Amino acid sequence: MSIWEYANPVKFMRTSGAILPFAVAGAVVCTVGGVVWGFLTPDDFRQGSTVKIVFLHVPAAMMAINIWVMMLVASLIWLIRRHHVSALAAKAAAPIGAVMTLIALATGAIWGQPMWGTWWEWDPRLTSFLILLLFYLGYIALWASVEDVDSAADLTGVLCLVGSVFALLSRYAVLFWNQGLHQGASLSVQSGERMSAIYRYPLYLSMLGFLLLFVALVLIRTRTEIRRRRLAALQAREMRA
Amino acid sequence: MLALLTRDLRLATRAGGGFGLGVAFFLILCTLVPFGVGADTSALRPIAPGILWLGALLACLLSLDRIFALDHEDGSLDLLATAPLPLEGTVAIKALAHWITTGLPLIAAAPLFGLLLHLPAEAMPWLVISLLIGTPALSMLGAFGAAITVGLRRGGLLLSLLVLPLYIPTLIFGTELIRRAVASGDPTTPLVFLAGITAGVVALIPFAAAAALRVNLR
Amino acid sequence: MLALLTRDLRLATRAGGGFGLGVAFFLILCTLVPFGVGADTSALRPIAPGILWLGALLACLLSLDRIFALDHEDGSLDLLATAPLPLEGTVAIKALAHWITTGLPLIAAAPLFGLLLHLPAEAMPWLVISLLIGTPALSMLGAFGAAITVGLRRGGLLLSLLVLPLYIPTLIFGTELIRRAVASGDPTTPLVFLAGITAGVVALIPFAAAAALRVNLR
């Protein structure tokens, strides 16, 4: 069976309906578990209790980027293979990505207050996230403004494509423009000071939770979009008759 | 009157992004400024009040054409003009709706964007106060500009040119209010002027706007 | 191709203020800035390049909706799409016409406005050079945004929201060029990036814009 067949709305509704309970259960367990576990971790010797923020901040930041990549893939599938559900999935994912970006920004800003002594700094990492938020907002606004769905799907697809290139370009431009004070990736192995296990495992759990939460939400929202499309289709047909 | 207000607000929320677009544009402007002028606090802090006011003003400006243009296109404006509402009241209500959908969100978001531009904490309340007093004048003057350009194609740039000069006094006193409040703690003079301008504009401009609208309707 | 260009330029001059409006808006912005941020040289000088770039960018932005909207309304766009011109070429020509009517006057006027903002004399040539290299990308990206929003009512604010984020790299490298040239005399890196972006945009965006236009025409 080909993966493309999932794009058939009926099949998608059936399959997603079967997956959904598991996704929801997993999302609830892992998100709540990871976040609560994270909240209960002991204080860091340098950052004090603020280290607990990492269990929201990092998963949200990670998802914020990954969701855009998923939208790009879905848009490409729509533009190339014309699978209607993938266009709707991209539409459904955008608000989730925007909220993730917002969470990363908000937790980061709140964290920055005690750590850097400022709510906001035009650090490249932070600035790139702000720009990512702008791209999300533009994408969402375009979907909302175009009345004809077929056009909206195509236009947002093209915008997502061009936007991805420019989001990347902006990232380099911003790096060129200002040097940062944000920490590097401390999860990666090559960095000397690897995050200790007490923080690492709840972080993994919370990351998995955010991932599952995204899966569950994107399924629900895609199902919503499919139902709206079906409703609109029925009404359009009624009117044409 | 109330019915018109609720209708306009409902339309703004239904038609996708009525509330959000202005704030989003404001956010973009505040993001772009540091790219232009540099990111260090010392560069941003002194210009922050001005930039925030300019951003609010431009966001307001770009949404002006919606005040009458849509109602003109679909014929509602004709019907409103023959309804038992004085056209002056209609203008005032529409400006109010514009202020609620554009001005209020901007004011609510301004402190947040103030953070981005390193506006000092003690200036925040003054930023909000100055916007709260000043933006109604922006919406009302904008309604006047929109009434003048309502029938024209590509009113956009022309509308900006007509309206921006009218915005200058408000802008000056608005930023001056913040600056003086932070510098000396006594913003009375600009505050009085700002409030005076807004009061005068809100009281008188509806008549001018309604007159312009009548000309464009006939 | 040439015929399309001359037609667009002729229309811009005939229909009143195609050339002038953008510059007028630029002028208003540049006069508003000192009101907003304070008039002393020390405050203005460091931010002048950024403000000038931002002003140029906004003036460019406000005239974008004219690239396709008028041709769409009167049906010319349908006819152009069936004419023996590749739509990509049409897009490129229209962006070029926009640049000539908006970008070029801005570049010509920029040194004058630089004086207003106390831009140091040694920065002037770099200002002009950076605008000369960067603004074509602005027009082309603007054409892309205009192509996406061509059929929409109240495209104005949406167009800004879509286009401004795309302007970020150009803005950063453009102002950085001036800053580095003045500071160290060596603007090679940003200049290369700026030119690279413009080249890439001019080479590739017409295809994306033409695709968007085709979607909106059908």
Place this chain on the structure above:
Amino acid sequence: MIDLGKYAGTVLAAYGISVLLLVGLVWHSIAANTRARRALEKQEGRKDA
């Protein structure tokens, strides 16, 4: 209750805002889905009738 030390406000604010945003998103997703399902059921019911 665990002791958050001098950063209590910071940590709680971060958790509070994040939870608020997440709950808002979840609530919106579910509410929109329910609304769409109802509307569709109504439409399909009417078509059959």
Place this chain on the structure above:
Amino acid sequence: MSLLAVHDLAVSRGGLRAVEGVSFTLNAGEALILRGPNGVGKTTLLRTIAGLQPATAGLIEMAEDAVAYAAHADGLKGALTVAENLRFWAQIFGGEVGAALAAMDLEALADRPAASLSAGQKRRTGLARLLVTGRPLWVLDEPTVSLDAASVARFGAVLRGHLAGGGAALMATHIDLGLEGARELDLTPYRARPGRAEKPAGFNEAFG
């Protein structure tokens, strides 16, 4: 008593008078249909009587707040439902929605957004607005455009009910609405002749 009395009226468009010397009265229970070729000035005359533009010469006598105007454009908001659209006008004019929906057979569509209506359904909603205004004098510009035969008949019935209830209607239409006793007024003889007017209608006459 007459609801509307027009004496020696001249109306203008684009700075030139379109028709002049028009006089008529309209009593309660009467309908008057304006006829004439395209461009003669029917729309202009109706807009003048609705108060949307000033008369160039002559006199219009009527009670204040007596007119309900319905133009080519329906003034519907696509984002609002049919019922919401009507409710708005009901709040403005102080009428009520239920009867209007029933009269124009819109009950089934009441909760549909106006944007999803077909042209004829939109038109019906626009006409239902007249009932909501509660005004006695209806000024109608081609009210039946894009209506099918059944809807035209339904509108004719609504119109007769309005006249029977002491209302009046002034309209421009090219089709037959089946209103017995409706008077007709052909505007062709009143087409304005160019020439020096005492009071120019606009720049085009002042310098013509």
Place this chain on the structure above:
Amino acid sequence: MSLLAVHDLAVSRGGLRAVEGVSFTLNAGEALILRGPNGVGKTTLLRTIAGLQPATAGLIEMAEDAVAYAAHADGLKGALTVAENLRFWAQIFGGEVGAALAAMDLEALADRPAASLSAGQKRRTGLARLLVTGRPLWVLDEPTVSLDAASVARFGAVLRGHLAGGGAALMATHIDLGLEGARELDLTPYRARPGRAEKPAGFNEAFG
């Protein structure tokens, strides 16, 4: 040889197929008139053949760059004169202006800005554009709207000249142009039936 051959064409609008299964050929010297009630899909079909939108199904065979399309909107620029408007299209298509002006009786108006023309004069200018394109296949959507009788006759003559010169015309019109031998195609029987299509025309069919 046929200028245009259409096989089993389906075209769609608003995400739903409007007409389907349409086939015809059009040879040099022939004219085909599309008929059908409002909203059946005439405009959609013409736009598809003009290449403005993709066909949902079926095949359109014709030479590249054979079509000249004239729609409801004339695409005139009010700020340019009639001659300038035509000259622009002449430069794009490589035709010439003089003959076109003469054919549509526009010589007296050549130097008037298009904005100051009456609706019918604008329309004549829009039709003159067809002559300037030099293209063999004219695709015309209600070409005679707002033309008076004399202008309709003149356009009929131009059309006959075009056909005699080896051209062809496909048009949607409700009036009689006096073209002897023009075939007619009523689109009503081809109205698309709802139902599961192999390849949905858009979201409305994919989810319907």
